[in-house]
Amino acid sequence: MTAVETKTLIDPHGGRLVDRTGPRPDGVERLEQLPLTSRELSDLDMLASGALSPLEGFMGPHDYERVVEEMRLERGLPWALPVCLAVDEAPRGDVAALADEAGTLLATLEVEDVYDYDREREAERCFRTTDAEHPGVARLFEQQPRYLAGRVTVFERPQPPFLELALDPAETRAVFAERGWKRVVGFQTRNPIHRAHEYLTKVALETVDGLLIHPLVGDTKSDDVPAKTRVECYRVLVDNYYPASRVLVSAFPAAMRYAGPREAIWHAICRKNFGCSHFIVGRDHAGVGSYYGTYDAQLIFDEFEPHELDIEPMFFEHSFWCNTCGSMASAKTCPHDSSAHVFLSGTKVRELLANGELPPVEFSRPEVAEVLIEAYRTA
Numbered sequence: 001m002t003a004v005e006t007k008t009l010i011d012p013h014g015g016r017l018v019d020r021t022g023p024r025p026d027g028v029e030r031l032e033q034l035p036l037t038s039r040e041l042s043d044l045d046m047l048a049s050g051a052l053s054p055l056e057g058f059m060g061p062h063d064y065e066r067v068v069e070e071m072r073l074e075r076g077l078p079w080a081l082p083v084c085l086a087v088d089e090a091p092r093g094d095v096a097a098l099a100d101e102a103g104t105l106l107a108t109l110e111v112e113d114v115y116d117y118d119r120e121r122e123a124e125r126c127f128r129t130t131d132a133e134h135p136g137v138a139r140l141f142e143q144q145p146r147y148l149a150g151r152v153t154v155f156e157r158p159q160p161p162f163l164e165l166a167l168d169p170a171e172t173r174a175v176f177a178e179r180g181w182k183r184v185v186g187f188q189t190r191n192p193i194h195r196a197h198e199y200l201t202k203v204a205l206e207t208v209d210g211l212l213i214h215p216l217v218g219d220t221k222s223d224d225v226p227a228k229t230r231v232e233c234y235r236v237l238v239d240n241y242y243p244a245s246r247v248l249v250s251a252f253p254a255a256m257r258y259a260g261p262r263e264a265i266w267h268a269i270c271r272k273n274f275g276c277s278h279f280i281v282g283r284d285h286a287g288v289g290s291y292y293g294t295y296d297a298q299l300i301f302d303e304f305e306p307h308e309l310d311i312e313p314m315f316f317e318h319s320f321w322c323n324t325c326g327s328m329a330s331a332k333t334c335p336h337d338s339s340a341h342v343f344l345s346g347t348k349v350r351e352l353l354a355n356g357e358l359p360p361v362e363f364s365r366p367e368v369a370e371v372l373i374e375a376y377r378t379a
Protein backbone atom coordinates (compact mmCIF):
# COMPACT_ATOMS: atom_id res chain seq x y z
CA MET A 1 0.00 0.00 0.00
CA THR A 2 1.24 3.49 -0.75
CA ALA A 3 0.22 6.78 0.79
CA VAL A 4 -1.19 7.86 -2.58
CA GLU A 5 -3.87 5.17 -2.51
CA THR A 6 -5.31 6.37 0.81
CA LYS A 7 -4.90 10.12 0.35
CA THR A 8 -8.65 10.61 0.18
CA LEU A 9 -9.07 9.28 3.73
CA ILE A 10 -8.83 11.32 6.91
CA ASP A 11 -5.26 11.94 8.13
CA PRO A 12 -4.04 10.00 11.14
CA HIS A 13 -3.98 11.92 14.45
CA GLY A 14 -0.94 14.20 14.33
CA GLY A 15 -0.65 13.74 10.55
CA ARG A 16 1.37 10.57 10.20
CA LEU A 17 0.66 6.91 10.88
CA VAL A 18 3.28 5.66 13.31
CA ASP A 19 4.93 2.28 12.73
CA ARG A 20 6.89 1.03 15.73
CA THR A 21 7.59 -2.46 14.44
CA GLY A 22 11.12 -3.55 13.69
CA PRO A 23 13.51 -6.50 13.54
CA ARG A 24 14.51 -8.40 16.67
CA PRO A 25 17.79 -6.86 17.85
CA ASP A 26 20.82 -9.04 18.60
CA GLY A 27 21.35 -9.68 22.28
CA VAL A 28 17.84 -8.63 23.32
CA GLU A 29 17.65 -11.64 25.64
CA ARG A 30 20.46 -10.15 27.73
CA LEU A 31 18.49 -6.96 28.48
CA GLU A 32 16.56 -6.52 31.69
CA GLN A 33 13.09 -7.93 31.10
CA LEU A 34 9.91 -6.18 32.18
CA PRO A 35 6.67 -8.19 32.25
CA LEU A 36 3.62 -6.25 31.01
CA THR A 37 0.05 -6.57 32.23
CA SER A 38 -2.60 -7.52 29.67
CA ARG A 39 -3.71 -3.86 29.43
CA GLU A 40 -0.14 -2.73 28.82
CA LEU A 41 0.27 -5.48 26.20
CA SER A 42 -2.81 -4.16 24.37
CA ASP A 43 -1.33 -0.67 24.47
CA LEU A 44 2.05 -1.97 23.25
CA ASP A 45 0.47 -3.64 20.25
CA MET A 46 -1.50 -0.51 19.43
CA LEU A 47 1.71 1.54 19.66
CA ALA A 48 3.33 -0.92 17.22
CA SER A 49 0.55 -0.65 14.64
CA GLY A 50 0.05 3.11 14.80
CA ALA A 51 -3.41 2.79 16.36
CA LEU A 52 -2.17 5.24 19.00
CA SER A 53 -0.50 7.66 16.55
CA PRO A 54 1.20 10.03 17.20
CA LEU A 55 2.47 8.14 20.27
CA GLU A 56 5.67 6.17 19.66
CA GLY A 57 6.01 4.76 23.14
CA PHE A 58 4.82 4.91 26.71
CA MET A 59 4.23 8.48 27.87
CA GLY A 60 6.77 10.65 29.57
CA PRO A 61 5.97 13.03 32.46
CA HIS A 62 5.21 16.10 30.31
CA ASP A 63 2.70 14.34 28.08
CA TYR A 64 1.25 12.51 31.08
CA GLU A 65 0.81 15.68 33.11
CA ARG A 66 -0.94 17.59 30.38
CA VAL A 67 -3.12 14.63 29.37
CA VAL A 68 -4.32 14.14 32.93
CA GLU A 69 -4.98 17.84 33.52
CA GLU A 70 -6.04 19.12 30.10
CA MET A 71 -6.66 16.14 27.80
CA ARG A 72 -3.78 17.24 25.59
CA LEU A 73 -0.31 16.01 24.76
CA GLU A 74 2.59 18.32 25.62
CA ARG A 75 2.51 19.65 22.03
CA GLY A 76 -1.16 20.58 22.41
CA LEU A 77 -2.75 17.82 20.37
CA PRO A 78 -5.92 16.37 22.00
CA TRP A 79 -5.37 13.11 23.85
CA ALA A 80 -7.74 11.86 26.50
CA LEU A 81 -6.14 9.03 28.48
CA PRO A 82 -2.67 8.14 29.77
CA VAL A 83 -0.83 5.39 27.91
CA CYS A 84 1.70 4.43 30.53
CA LEU A 85 3.84 1.53 31.64
CA ALA A 86 3.89 1.03 35.41
CA VAL A 87 7.05 -0.35 37.01
CA ASP A 88 8.43 -0.96 40.46
CA GLU A 89 11.77 0.73 39.87
CA ALA A 90 13.93 2.12 37.07
CA PRO A 91 15.54 -0.51 34.81
CA ARG A 92 19.33 -0.73 34.99
CA GLY A 93 20.26 -0.07 31.36
CA ASP A 94 19.33 2.46 28.70
CA VAL A 95 17.24 -0.14 26.93
CA ALA A 96 14.86 -2.67 28.46
CA ALA A 97 13.09 -5.67 26.94
CA LEU A 98 9.31 -5.87 27.24
CA ALA A 99 7.77 -9.31 27.71
CA ASP A 100 4.37 -10.88 28.12
CA GLU A 101 3.35 -12.70 31.28
CA ALA A 102 4.77 -15.98 29.92
CA GLY A 103 8.19 -14.33 29.44
CA THR A 104 8.06 -14.12 25.64
CA LEU A 105 10.10 -11.12 24.52
CA LEU A 106 8.09 -8.73 22.38
CA ALA A 107 9.76 -5.34 22.21
CA THR A 108 12.51 -3.03 23.35
CA LEU A 109 11.99 0.25 25.16
CA GLU A 110 14.52 3.09 25.04
CA VAL A 111 14.48 4.33 28.62
CA GLU A 112 13.77 8.07 28.66
CA ASP A 113 12.36 8.67 32.10
CA VAL A 114 11.01 7.05 35.23
CA TYR A 115 8.62 9.15 37.27
CA ASP A 116 6.23 9.04 40.19
CA TYR A 117 2.55 9.58 39.68
CA ASP A 118 -0.44 10.19 41.89
CA ARG A 119 -3.00 7.38 41.50
CA GLU A 120 -5.76 9.31 43.27
CA ARG A 121 -5.35 12.32 41.02
CA GLU A 122 -5.20 10.20 37.86
CA ALA A 123 -8.39 8.43 38.97
CA GLU A 124 -10.18 11.66 39.83
CA ARG A 125 -9.23 13.42 36.60
CA CYS A 126 -9.51 10.52 34.15
CA PHE A 127 -12.26 8.40 35.68
CA ARG A 128 -14.08 11.18 37.56
CA THR A 129 -14.07 8.98 40.65
CA THR A 130 -11.65 7.48 43.16
CA ASP A 131 -14.06 4.67 44.04
CA ALA A 132 -12.07 1.43 44.02
CA GLU A 133 -15.26 -0.42 42.97
CA HIS A 134 -14.86 1.16 39.53
CA PRO A 135 -13.05 -1.49 37.41
CA GLY A 136 -10.71 1.02 35.74
CA VAL A 137 -9.87 2.69 39.03
CA ALA A 138 -9.36 -0.69 40.70
CA ARG A 139 -6.78 -1.60 38.06
CA LEU A 140 -5.06 1.77 38.42
CA PHE A 141 -4.83 1.36 42.20
CA GLU A 142 -3.25 -2.09 41.81
CA GLN A 143 -0.52 -0.82 39.48
CA GLN A 144 3.17 -0.51 40.24
CA PRO A 145 4.07 2.90 41.71
CA ARG A 146 6.13 4.55 38.95
CA TYR A 147 5.81 5.10 35.22
CA LEU A 148 8.53 4.16 32.76
CA ALA A 149 8.62 6.29 29.63
CA GLY A 150 10.24 5.55 26.32
CA ARG A 151 9.91 4.79 22.64
CA VAL A 152 9.18 1.17 21.85
CA THR A 153 10.17 -1.06 18.96
CA VAL A 154 8.03 -4.17 18.69
CA PHE A 155 9.61 -7.21 17.02
CA GLU A 156 7.08 -9.84 18.08
CA ARG A 157 3.37 -9.09 17.74
CA PRO A 158 1.15 -11.19 19.99
CA GLN A 159 -1.10 -13.70 18.26
CA PRO A 160 -4.39 -11.82 17.79
CA PRO A 161 -7.44 -13.47 19.35
CA PHE A 162 -9.33 -13.38 16.03
CA LEU A 163 -6.81 -13.73 13.24
CA GLU A 164 -9.27 -13.10 10.42
CA LEU A 165 -10.46 -9.88 12.10
CA ALA A 166 -7.01 -8.52 12.94
CA LEU A 167 -6.37 -5.48 10.76
CA ASP A 168 -3.87 -2.75 11.57
CA PRO A 169 -4.71 0.89 10.79
CA ALA A 170 -2.71 0.70 7.53
CA GLU A 171 -4.77 -2.35 6.56
CA THR A 172 -8.23 -0.93 7.33
CA ARG A 173 -7.17 2.19 5.43
CA ALA A 174 -6.16 0.02 2.47
CA VAL A 175 -9.53 -1.76 2.53
CA PHE A 176 -11.41 1.55 2.67
CA ALA A 177 -9.37 2.95 -0.22
CA GLU A 178 -9.80 -0.21 -2.29
CA ARG A 179 -13.56 -0.04 -1.83
CA GLY A 180 -13.57 3.64 -2.76
CA TRP A 181 -14.82 4.75 0.66
CA LYS A 182 -13.87 8.29 1.65
CA ARG A 183 -16.23 8.86 4.55
CA VAL A 184 -16.28 5.95 6.97
CA VAL A 185 -18.12 5.71 10.27
CA GLY A 186 -16.63 3.64 13.09
CA PHE A 187 -18.73 1.81 15.64
CA GLN A 188 -17.18 0.78 18.93
CA THR A 189 -18.90 -2.05 20.74
CA ARG A 190 -18.24 -4.47 23.55
CA ASN A 191 -21.71 -6.01 23.46
CA PRO A 192 -23.74 -8.15 21.07
CA ILE A 193 -25.57 -5.90 18.59
CA HIS A 194 -29.34 -5.91 18.98
CA ARG A 195 -31.85 -3.98 16.88
CA ALA A 196 -31.17 -0.66 18.63
CA HIS A 197 -27.49 -0.64 17.69
CA GLU A 198 -28.15 -2.08 14.27
CA TYR A 199 -30.47 0.87 13.73
CA LEU A 200 -27.98 3.54 14.68
CA THR A 201 -25.15 1.98 12.65
CA LYS A 202 -27.46 1.95 9.63
CA VAL A 203 -28.71 5.49 10.18
CA ALA A 204 -25.06 6.57 10.32
CA LEU A 205 -24.18 4.51 7.24
CA GLU A 206 -26.96 6.22 5.25
CA THR A 207 -24.91 9.43 5.37
CA VAL A 208 -21.40 8.06 4.64
CA ASP A 209 -19.69 5.55 2.32
CA GLY A 210 -18.86 2.70 4.66
CA LEU A 211 -19.23 1.31 8.17
CA LEU A 212 -16.46 -0.15 10.30
CA ILE A 213 -17.92 -2.38 13.02
CA HIS A 214 -14.98 -2.37 15.39
CA PRO A 215 -15.63 -4.55 18.43
CA LEU A 216 -13.21 -4.22 21.27
CA VAL A 217 -11.52 -7.58 21.87
CA GLY A 218 -8.98 -6.70 24.59
CA ASP A 219 -9.70 -7.12 28.29
CA THR A 220 -13.22 -6.45 29.51
CA LYS A 221 -14.98 -7.02 32.83
CA SER A 222 -15.62 -10.68 33.55
CA ASP A 223 -19.41 -10.17 33.35
CA ASP A 224 -19.31 -8.70 29.83
CA VAL A 225 -20.24 -11.18 27.06
CA PRO A 226 -17.02 -13.00 26.01
CA ALA A 227 -15.42 -11.72 22.81
CA LYS A 228 -15.74 -15.09 21.06
CA THR A 229 -19.53 -15.07 21.46
CA ARG A 230 -19.80 -11.44 20.45
CA VAL A 231 -17.73 -11.98 17.32
CA GLU A 232 -20.06 -14.80 16.29
CA CYS A 233 -23.03 -12.45 16.83
CA TYR A 234 -21.45 -9.78 14.60
CA ARG A 235 -20.84 -12.39 11.89
CA VAL A 236 -24.41 -13.63 11.71
CA LEU A 237 -25.80 -10.12 11.94
CA VAL A 238 -23.61 -8.73 9.16
CA ASP A 239 -24.05 -11.81 6.94
CA ASN A 240 -27.83 -11.55 7.17
CA TYR A 241 -28.63 -7.87 7.47
CA TYR A 242 -25.85 -5.66 6.04
CA PRO A 243 -24.61 -5.29 2.46
CA ALA A 244 -21.13 -6.83 2.35
CA SER A 245 -19.81 -4.06 0.13
CA ARG A 246 -20.60 -1.36 2.72
CA VAL A 247 -19.42 -2.86 5.98
CA LEU A 248 -16.18 -4.16 7.44
CA VAL A 249 -15.98 -6.06 10.72
CA SER A 250 -12.58 -5.91 12.32
CA ALA A 251 -11.24 -6.26 15.86
CA PHE A 252 -10.18 -3.28 17.97
CA PRO A 253 -7.36 -4.67 20.12
CA ALA A 254 -7.72 -2.23 23.03
CA ALA A 255 -8.49 -3.15 26.62
CA MET A 256 -11.51 -1.44 28.19
CA ARG A 257 -10.70 1.22 30.75
CA TYR A 258 -14.34 2.10 31.54
CA ALA A 259 -13.39 5.76 31.66
CA GLY A 260 -16.67 6.83 30.05
CA PRO A 261 -16.39 10.35 28.53
CA ARG A 262 -12.60 10.44 28.26
CA GLU A 263 -12.57 6.98 26.75
CA ALA A 264 -15.09 8.11 24.12
CA ILE A 265 -12.59 10.77 22.99
CA TRP A 266 -9.77 8.23 23.10
CA HIS A 267 -11.83 5.70 21.12
CA ALA A 268 -12.62 8.33 18.50
CA ILE A 269 -8.96 9.33 18.08
CA CYS A 270 -7.92 5.68 17.71
CA ARG A 271 -10.60 5.13 15.04
CA LYS A 272 -9.36 8.19 13.18
CA ASN A 273 -6.03 6.37 12.96
CA PHE A 274 -7.85 3.37 11.50
CA GLY A 275 -9.21 5.71 8.79
CA CYS A 276 -12.67 6.60 10.12
CA SER A 277 -13.94 10.11 9.40
CA HIS A 278 -16.95 9.67 11.69
CA PHE A 279 -17.50 7.92 15.00
CA ILE A 280 -20.73 6.82 16.69
CA VAL A 281 -21.17 7.87 20.30
CA GLY A 282 -24.28 6.49 21.91
CA ARG A 283 -25.58 6.60 25.45
CA ASP A 284 -23.10 6.04 28.26
CA HIS A 285 -20.23 5.24 25.89
CA ALA A 286 -17.52 3.23 27.66
CA GLY A 287 -19.33 3.72 30.94
CA VAL A 288 -19.85 1.34 33.79
CA GLY A 289 -22.36 1.30 36.64
CA SER A 290 -23.73 4.79 37.29
CA TYR A 291 -20.46 6.70 37.36
CA TYR A 292 -21.28 8.82 34.31
CA GLY A 293 -24.33 10.71 33.11
CA THR A 294 -26.13 9.18 30.14
CA TYR A 295 -24.82 11.77 27.69
CA ASP A 296 -21.55 12.82 29.36
CA ALA A 297 -19.59 10.97 26.67
CA GLN A 298 -21.26 13.16 24.05
CA LEU A 299 -20.96 16.45 25.94
CA ILE A 300 -17.19 16.05 26.42
CA PHE A 301 -16.66 16.52 22.66
CA ASP A 302 -17.65 20.19 23.22
CA GLU A 303 -14.39 20.67 25.12
CA PHE A 304 -12.53 20.57 21.80
CA GLU A 305 -12.82 22.63 18.66
CA PRO A 306 -14.17 20.36 15.88
CA HIS A 307 -11.05 20.76 13.71
CA GLU A 308 -8.82 19.63 16.59
CA LEU A 309 -10.23 16.13 16.60
CA ASP A 310 -11.05 16.16 12.89
CA ILE A 311 -13.01 12.92 13.24
CA GLU A 312 -16.68 13.82 13.52
CA PRO A 313 -18.68 12.32 16.37
CA MET A 314 -22.24 11.19 15.55
CA PHE A 315 -24.42 11.30 18.64
CA PHE A 316 -27.34 8.96 19.17
CA GLU A 317 -30.04 8.63 21.77
CA HIS A 318 -31.61 5.44 23.01
CA SER A 319 -33.55 3.78 20.19
CA PHE A 320 -36.32 1.22 20.20
CA TRP A 321 -39.00 -0.39 18.05
CA CYS A 322 -42.25 1.59 18.10
CA ASN A 323 -45.37 -0.40 17.29
CA THR A 324 -47.29 2.70 16.22
CA CYS A 325 -44.52 4.07 13.99
CA GLY A 326 -43.97 0.52 12.76
CA SER A 327 -40.22 1.11 12.78
CA MET A 328 -37.16 1.69 14.87
CA ALA A 329 -37.17 5.17 16.34
CA SER A 330 -35.93 7.31 19.20
CA ALA A 331 -37.34 10.08 21.35
CA LYS A 332 -36.14 12.44 18.60
CA THR A 333 -38.25 10.80 15.91
CA CYS A 334 -41.23 9.14 17.63
CA PRO A 335 -44.05 11.07 19.36
CA HIS A 336 -45.78 8.03 20.87
CA ASP A 337 -46.17 6.93 24.44
CA SER A 338 -43.68 4.40 25.78
CA SER A 339 -46.48 1.81 25.91
CA ALA A 340 -46.10 1.60 22.12
CA HIS A 341 -42.38 0.86 22.45
CA VAL A 342 -40.80 -2.57 22.69
CA PHE A 343 -38.57 -2.32 25.72
CA LEU A 344 -36.73 -5.15 27.49
CA SER A 345 -34.35 -4.65 30.39
CA GLY A 346 -30.92 -6.26 30.21
CA THR A 347 -31.99 -8.57 33.03
CA LYS A 348 -35.12 -9.64 31.12
CA VAL A 349 -33.10 -10.34 27.95
CA ARG A 350 -30.56 -12.46 29.84
CA GLU A 351 -33.42 -14.35 31.50
CA LEU A 352 -35.06 -15.16 28.15
CA LEU A 353 -31.79 -16.24 26.54
CA ALA A 354 -30.76 -18.35 29.53
CA ASN A 355 -34.14 -20.13 29.25
CA GLY A 356 -33.53 -20.75 25.56
CA GLU A 357 -36.27 -18.32 24.52
CA LEU A 358 -35.97 -15.81 21.68
CA PRO A 359 -36.59 -12.16 22.55
CA PRO A 360 -39.13 -10.43 20.27
CA VAL A 361 -37.83 -9.85 16.72
CA GLU A 362 -38.39 -6.15 17.29
CA PHE A 363 -35.71 -6.31 19.95
CA SER A 364 -33.18 -8.81 18.63
CA ARG A 365 -32.51 -10.53 15.33
CA PRO A 366 -33.24 -14.25 15.82
CA GLU A 367 -29.86 -15.25 14.33
CA VAL A 368 -28.09 -13.17 16.99
CA ALA A 369 -30.32 -14.47 19.78
CA GLU A 370 -29.61 -18.07 18.70
CA VAL A 371 -25.88 -17.49 19.09
CA LEU A 372 -26.41 -16.10 22.58
CA ILE A 373 -28.76 -18.93 23.57
CA GLU A 374 -26.16 -21.44 22.42
CA ALA A 375 -23.48 -19.60 24.46
CA TYR A 376 -25.68 -19.82 27.57
CA ARG A 377 -26.37 -23.50 26.92
CA THR A 378 -22.68 -24.38 26.76
CA ALA A 379 -21.47 -21.96 29.46
Ligand SMILES: [Zn+2]
Binds near residue numbers: 322324325335336
Ligand atom coordinates in the same frame (compact mmCIF):
# COMPACT_ATOMS: atom_id res chain seq x y z
ZN1 LIG B 1 -43.71 5.89 17.46
